[in-house]
Amino acid sequence: MEDPTLVDRKIKRLRTLTADIDNVYFNIKSERHSYYQALLSLGDRRVAPAIAAAERNGQNWHAAVAEAGIDGDFYIFRDRTHDTMLPWDIIDGGMKATFFHSEYEKGLREEWTLPPKRAQENARLLPVIQ
Secondary structure: OOOHHHHHHHHHHHHHHHOOOOOOOOOOOOHHHHHHHHHHHHOOHHHHHHHHHHHHOOOOHHHHHHHHOOOHHHHHHOOOOOOOOOHHHHOOOOOOHHHHHHHHHHHHOOOOOOOHHHHHHHHHHHHHHO
């Protein structure tokens, strides 16, 4: 996991940059909480023992993952190539996989996809965060 102090600084910076944009609100939980959310959303059936352990121990996810012998970093930070099957790939949400792949590639290149409806906010925010 990334250093919590660095994550806190990034969160504060994002709050500052977006404070004056209408209808933009942050609801950020702790880095630890987000880590386990990512594990559950990106994990496969091999994460099930950790879910069972968390139910037994009162939702202590750190202890549950350790007890189950799960390497959370493997699921969260592994390389996801174009042929990797993700847990939600069985759901048809109406968007093509090629769109998600192109967005992923843009993210790796640190490029933005900015919605045209928010052109005014985008023009004001983008130079600040680049």
